[in-house]
Every structure is written in structure tokens, then in C-alpha cells.
Amino acid sequence: MTSLIIRAKELLENKTVQVVIGYEAGPTGVARPAFITDPAKAESLIYDERCVQNLAVYLTKREVKNIGKMAIVATLPVMRSIMMLISEQQLFADNIVVLGISADGKLLDIADNKVMQGYIEKSDLSNPEKYKGLLTEFNKLSPEEKFLYWQKELSKCIKCYACRQACPMCYCTRCTVEVNQPQWIPVKANTHGNMEWHILRAMHLAGRCISCGECGRACPVGIPCHLLTMHLTDQVYNYFKVYAGTSEKMSSVLSTYEPNDKESFII
Amino acid sequence: METTRKLIRKQSLEKLYNILSTTRKVYAPVIASDKQVEYKYNPAFTDVTFDHIRSTLSVKNVVFPKVENLFYYTNKQTESTITDIDLNKIQDVVLWGAHPCDNAAFDTLRSIFCWDITDEFFAKRLEKLVVIGFSCHLSDEYCFCTSVGLTPNSTKGSDILLSRLKNGDYHAEILTEKGNAIVSISPELFESVTNEEAEITSVKQKFNHEQVTAKLATAFENPFWVANSLRCIGCGACAYVCPTCACFDIQDEASGKEGKRYRSWDSCGFGLFTLHTSGHNPRNVQSQRWRQRIMHKFSYMPERNNSLGCVGCGRCSSGCPVDMNIAEQLEALQNI
Structure with a gap:
């Protein structure tokens, strides 16, 4: 993508940023994150349908931040992640340059966060089309069927925590599962412990998940754990008419009380 | 033990599998979804895959389970009682269909678990394991066994190694006493070896x-x-x-x-x-x-x-x- 390469080169040459986080093709043809610090190497940047990873996960990573000011190739989920990270005080808006990519793969001119906010607001923020069918099917199941489904799926979990590590919103330096005094969640990867882990993860992301699907994509054993958070995204929207990651001043919907909040769930 | 070579006809392979899986635990690969290959205990022969490149997880869990209980305890005022796990309850397992890389890994694991002090849990599970390996007739760009001193038909770690021939029959290399014991269950299924060449994939170093x-x-x-x-x-x-x-x-x-x-x-x-x-x-x-x-x-x-x-x-x-x-x-x- 020539316009992206030109822009990345320019940002590195005039030292606006010290690193451009984008995608490159690995030796097997898989697209993977690239951290370009040398303008001459900007040529290796790619953007096509293979580039699906949510790169925002690197914005809070110490060794990446150490390089200096960052520019990031940002599709809609990445932009929404950035908004969430700013709103949760994990990122300074002034510290990054956003190389926005439109839904049809064109480089956007995102001059500042106001422009980015405008772009996000006029985009479709509901769950991605490819998962909607599955979510609808899933909602037709009875609670017992749902339980059995997840019991079966989550019994496969090996607790590698790829779902957590791939998620830009899971930035805690010490996750609840790593606390052992008291130990909230069993360490072992049996069905019971796995269910506790995934339910906890989903609940921590309710109202914060920006529906990128990265957790499910990262899972090496193919558990569709993104359906849990995406389902909660639908629930939060139904109750509060809010989607996560739309502005840098957004307060977390489930930890904020508004007098006009629906309370229909209270029996 | 000196290696013996035999031929197993396509039909005999199914018979062998069925004999084994009705008399003991057989851990064999099945296609779970378009991207996932899982090992399961005693799946039906028709569900067992012979054409996978690699299972999603390795097979190390037969000797090193993802969760293994080490002992139980009870506390009564100042006294504690410890109940050990009865290792003799660990059952015989036939590992069916694992590739040479996975089977070689049992030796690597042994070099860790039995390095100075023998890990009883690991050692017992390995003792109870019989490995019927399958050479690779398929590989992909992620394979690199030839870079680490192995080949798609290395025998290391296998008790019997089967290699598929073009006509669907298999050459069997019987490598250990454990392998011999499998043959002796149904010796008529193991015939004299032919000159046909096995289909072995090539993996670039x-x-x-x-x-x-x-x-x-x-x-x-x-x-x-x-x-x-x-x-x-x-x-x-x-x-x-x-x-x-x-x-x-x-x-x-x-x-x-x-x-x-x-x-x-x-x-x-x-x-x-x-x-x-x-x-x-x-x-x-x-x-x-x-x-x-x-x-x-x-x-x-x-x-x-x-x-x-x-x-x-x-x-x-x-x-x-x-x-x-x-x-x-x-x-x-x-x-x-």
C-alpha cells in the first residue's frame, strides 16, 4: 500500500515518530506485526485482507513504548481500542500518530483524535457481520444448552492466556488469575477452572470490548471465546445504548451510575 | 533389539486398530474441525485421521498431563495425613498415529524428567505407553524436523513405525520389545515385507x-x-x-x-x-x-x-x- 509506506517513511524521516507499528508478511505468507524504526524499511509494510490482528495491544507494551513516539496502522477496532485506552488513562493521546485505514482498505487522514472520533461515530459499531449469525443462533439456545456448549468448548482450554495477551483491553500488569493470596481462580486448566477464567474475563470486558475478535483468533485450540464478549457487547448496547471506544472521555458504562439507567434486571 | 520389517495390508491395519482399541486404551488423532486435529481415546477407526500434518496439541499429555494430582492430604488438629497417588493404577496406553517428531519428543522429555531424580509420575506413564508411530507423507512450511537431526521417518521414540505405501498398505518397523508384544497379539496381520517404497514427504533443512x-x-x-x-x-x-x-x-x-x-x-x-x-x-x-x-x-x-x-x-x-x-x-x- 504505497500511500501508507510514503506516510510511514515521512513520519520516521522527519522524526515525528520513532516507530511505526504496522503489518508485514512473514516467511509463510502470514501477515504479522512489524515495528519499523528505519525509514528505509518502511517498504516492507503491507495492508491487505490478511492484516487482521488488533495492533493496539502493543501501545501499552513496555519494550515498544521504550522505542519512543509511536505511529500505528489502525483499522476501526484499533481506533476504538485507542479511544478506550485513552479513556482508561493507559495512553496519552499526544503520544501516538494514527494511520487510519478505512473499511475498504484506504489510508485515512486522521489529523487528531477529534477526526478519529468523528470517523468512529459514523461507522457501524455493532459486532462484525461474520459473527452476527453465530450470535443469533447462540441466543436461541436454552440456558442448559448454552452451559453444555461452553462446558464442551472450555474443556479444551489449556490456560495459555493467548486470549488475554492478544486483547488490547487486558492491559493489567498483574491479572486476577495471577494473584494467589487469595487465589480467586484455580491455576489448573480443568473444565471448572477454565469456565471460571473465561467468565471472569468476559465480565471484565463487558462494556469495554470493542468487538475485534482478537481473543478468539489468538486461541490456539479454537475456542470461540470472542462470542462471550461480543454477546455482552450486544447486552450492554441493549440496556444502555452505548458501544465501547467511541470517545476519549467515555466513562465505563458498567462502573458508572446514571439516574436514568434501566433497572429492569432487578427483580 | 534388532529391527524387524513387516508388511501390514490396509485391511489388516483396521483389524489391528480394532483389536487394540477393544482391549486397551488407544489414543488416536481425529479431525475435530477444519483447523483442529485432536487426540481422543478409542475413537472409531473410521474417525481416525491418517492425513493430518500436525495435531493442534502435541501428545505429551499422555506422559505429562496438563493437570496431574501429586498427593492428597487431610489435617486433623496437629496431625497431617498424606495419601500418595497409586501409580499402579496408571493404565496401559497405545499411542496411535503420532508422527516421528512427536515420538522423538518422549526421549527429550525423559532427558528432563529423569535427568537427576526420576519423576515417578512421568516414568510410570512412559513405561505404560506403547507408541505406534506413523511416518509423514505430508508436511508444510512450518515443519523443520530435518533441521534438528530428525527425518519424517525417524524411528526414535516409536515402538512400531508404520510408513504408508502407494497402494495404501504399510511397512512396519518393529523396533522394541513393546512393539513385538503388539505384533504377538495378532501375528497373522504382519506379513513379509515387499520391495515397494514408502511415501515419505521431504522436509527442507x-x-x-x-x-x-x-x-x-x-x-x-x-x-x-x-x-x-x-x-x-x-x-x-x-x-x-x-x-x-x-x-x-x-x-x-x-x-x-x-x-x-x-x-x-x-x-x-x-x-x-x-x-x-x-x-x-x-x-x-x-x-x-x-x-x-x-x-x-x-x-x-x-x-x-x-x-x-x-x-x-x-x-x-x-x-x-x-x-x-x-x-x-x-x-x-x-x-x-
């Missing part, structure tokens, strides 16, 4: 592991590690799908006055892995953890265990969500 080991001796402070691990997100997927990764965590799980101690898989990729109680972490950034992973397999293990910590199955790379391709990195390390 990507690096020379001895040169890599030599390079690593002076590469500890090399900027290579930071530059090549920025994209690593620090999950444990590589370690958990790996057939030779053997690190585990030990935990107590108590309920009132009773409890048990168990061990479960752990990974050096996690930040918590080396975190000290003081708060100090000797590997406090991901590049140090990635270095540890490669150093352990290609430098420390050759030095201390006299075995390479990698069998070239490629799972860590194909299963990595951010394409940390180990063969690519080792090739680059060889040339730094």
Missing part, C-alpha cells in the same frame, strides 16, 4: 542446529532478542502446544481440612514465571523470556541434558497468534 548452538554461546546480549520479539504478546501458546516443553507449576487446592497438591503446565513466556516474592523479576521484559525459550532448547539442554530441546514439529510457529516463527529466527541466529 532450514538451519544447522549445531551451528545455532555454537552461536548461542555468545549471543546472550545480542540486540537480536529485542528486535525479534517485539511482536511476542507473552502468552503460553508456544509452550503448551510444544511436545518438549516440560515446565510445570505446583499448587495446593484446599477445601476445609482436606486438599490436594497438583502440578499443571507452566510457560517461561509468562511474566509471572520468574517473578520473585521480593518483587524483583530477573526476566522482566518479553525479549528476555523469548531468549530464555530459545536458549533453553538450543543451548542449555544440549549442554546439560545432552539432548536438543526441539523436534521441529512447527506447532509453536503455526499456533502462534503473532507468527513468532522459530525456524526463521534460528536460521537468522545462525547467521548473526
Whole structure:
């Protein structure tokens, strides 16, 4: 993508940023994150349908931040992640340059966060089309069927925590599962412990998940754990008419009380 | 034991499988979804796959389960009673259909678990295991067994190794007494060997592991590690799908006055892995953890265990969500 390469080169040459986080093709043809610090190497940047990873996960990573000011190739989920990270005080808006990519793969001119906010607001923020069918099917199941489904799926979990590590919103330096005094969640990867882990993860992301699907994509054993958070995204929207990651001043919907909040769930 | 060579007809293979799976636990690969191949106990022969490149997880859990209870305890005032696990209850298992890389990994695991003190749990499970391996007639760009001293038809770790012929029959190499015992269950299924050639895939050698080991001796402070691990997100997927990764965590799980101690898989990729109680972490950034992973397999293990910590199955790379391709990195390390 020539316009992206030109822009990345320019940002590195005039030292606006010290690193451009984008995608490159690995030796097997898989697209993977690239951290370009040398303008001459900007040529290796790619953007096509293979580039699906949510790169925002690197914005809070110490060794990446150490390089200096960052520019990031940002599709809609990445932009929404950035908004969430700013709103949760994990990122300074002034510290990054956003190389926005439109839904049809064109480089956007995102001059500042106001422009980015405008772009996000006029985009479709509901769950991605490819998962909607599955979510609808899933909602037709009875609670017992749902339980059995997840019991079966989550019994496969090996607790590698790829779902957590791939998620830009899971930035805690010490996750609840790593606390052992008291130990909230069993360490072992049996069905019971796995269910506790995934339910906890989903609940921590309710109202914060920006529906990128990265957790499910990262899972090496193919558990569709993104359906849990995406389902909660639908629930939060139904109750509060809010989607996560739309502005840098957004307060977390489930930890904020508004007098006009629906309370229909209270029996 | 001297290797004997036999022929198993296509129909006889099914008979052998059915005899085994009706009399003992047989752990065999099945296609679980379009991207996942899982091992299951005693699946129907028609469900067993013979055309997979690699299962999603390795088969190490037959000797090193992801969770293993070590003992139970009860506390009564000042007295504690410990109940050991009865290792004699561990059942015989026939591992069916695993590839040479996975089977070679049992030797690697033995070099860790039986290094100084024999790990009774591991040793018992290995003793009870019979491996009927299958040579590879398929491979992909992630395979690199030939770079770590193995081949798609290495016999290491197998009790019987089967290699498919063009007509669908199999050559069987009977390699151990355990293999012989399988043959003696139904000797009529094993016929005289023919001259037909087995279909063996070819796997390109990507690096020379001895040169890599030599390079690593002076590469500890090399900027290579930071530059090549920025994209690593620090999950444990590589370690958990790996057939030779053997690190585990030990935990107590108590309920009132009773409890048990168990061990479960752990990974050096996690930040918590080396975190000290003081708060100090000797590997406090991901590049140090990635270095540890490669150093352990290609430098420390050759030095201390006299075995390479990698069998070239490629799972860590194909299963990595951010394409940390180990063969690519080792090739680059060889040339730094």
C-alpha cells in the first residue's frame, strides 16, 4: 500500500515518530506485526485482507513504548481500542500518530483524535457481520444448552492466556488469575477452572470490548471465546445504548451510575 | 533389539486398530474441525485421521498431563495425613498415529524428567505407553524436523513405525520389545515385507542446529532478542502446544481440612514465571523470556541434558497468534 509506506517513511524521516507499528508478511505468507524504526524499511509494510490482528495491544507494551513516539496502522477496532485506552488513562493521546485505514482498505487522514472520533461515530459499531449469525443462533439456545456448549468448548482450554495477551483491553500488569493470596481462580486448566477464567474475563470486558475478535483468533485450540464478549457487547448496547471506544472521555458504562439507567434486571 | 520389517495390508491395519482399541486404551488423532486435529481415546477407526500434518496439541499429555494430582492430604488438629497417588493404577496406553517428531519428543522429555531424580509420575506413564508411530507423507512450511537431526521417518521414540505405501498398505518397523508384544497379539496381520517404497514427504533443512548452538554461546546480549520479539504478546501458546516443553507449576487446592497438591503446565513466556516474592523479576521484559525459550532448547539442554530441546514439529510457529516463527529466527541466529 504505497500511500501508507510514503506516510510511514515521512513520519520516521522527519522524526515525528520513532516507530511505526504496522503489518508485514512473514516467511509463510502470514501477515504479522512489524515495528519499523528505519525509514528505509518502511517498504516492507503491507495492508491487505490478511492484516487482521488488533495492533493496539502493543501501545501499552513496555519494550515498544521504550522505542519512543509511536505511529500505528489502525483499522476501526484499533481506533476504538485507542479511544478506550485513552479513556482508561493507559495512553496519552499526544503520544501516538494514527494511520487510519478505512473499511475498504484506504489510508485515512486522521489529523487528531477529534477526526478519529468523528470517523468512529459514523461507522457501524455493532459486532462484525461474520459473527452476527453465530450470535443469533447462540441466543436461541436454552440456558442448559448454552452451559453444555461452553462446558464442551472450555474443556479444551489449556490456560495459555493467548486470549488475554492478544486483547488490547487486558492491559493489567498483574491479572486476577495471577494473584494467589487469595487465589480467586484455580491455576489448573480443568473444565471448572477454565469456565471460571473465561467468565471472569468476559465480565471484565463487558462494556469495554470493542468487538475485534482478537481473543478468539489468538486461541490456539479454537475456542470461540470472542462470542462471550461480543454477546455482552450486544447486552450492554441493549440496556444502555452505548458501544465501547467511541470517545476519549467515555466513562465505563458498567462502573458508572446514571439516574436514568434501566433497572429492569432487578427483580 | 534388532529391527524387524513387516508388511501390514490396509485391511489388516483396521483389524489391528480394532483389536487394540477393544482391549486397551488407544489414543488416536481425529479431525475435530477444519483447523483442529485432536487426540481422543478409542475413537472409531473410521474417525481416525491418517492425513493430518500436525495435531493442534502435541501428545505429551499422555506422559505429562496438563493437570496431574501429586498427593492428597487431610489435617486433623496437629496431625497431617498424606495419601500418595497409586501409580499402579496408571493404565496401559497405545499411542496411535503420532508422527516421528512427536515420538522423538518422549526421549527429550525423559532427558528432563529423569535427568537427576526420576519423576515417578512421568516414568510410570512412559513405561505404560506403547507408541505406534506413523511416518509423514505430508508436511508444510512450518515443519523443520530435518533441521534438528530428525527425518519424517525417524524411528526414535516409536515402538512400531508404520510408513504408508502407494497402494495404501504399510511397512512396519518393529523396533522394541513393546512393539513385538503388539505384533504377538495378532501375528497373522504382519506379513513379509515387499520391495515397494514408502511415501515419505521431504522436509527442507532450514538451519544447522549445531551451528545455532555454537552461536548461542555468545549471543546472550545480542540486540537480536529485542528486535525479534517485539511482536511476542507473552502468552503460553508456544509452550503448551510444544511436545518438549516440560515446565510445570505446583499448587495446593484446599477445601476445609482436606486438599490436594497438583502440578499443571507452566510457560517461561509468562511474566509471572520468574517473578520473585521480593518483587524483583530477573526476566522482566518479553525479549528476555523469548531468549530464555530459545536458549533453553538450543543451548542449555544440549549442554546439560545432552539432548536438543526441539523436534521441529512447527506447532509453536503455526499456533502462534503473532507468527513468532522459530525456524526463521534460528536460521537468522545462525547467521548473526
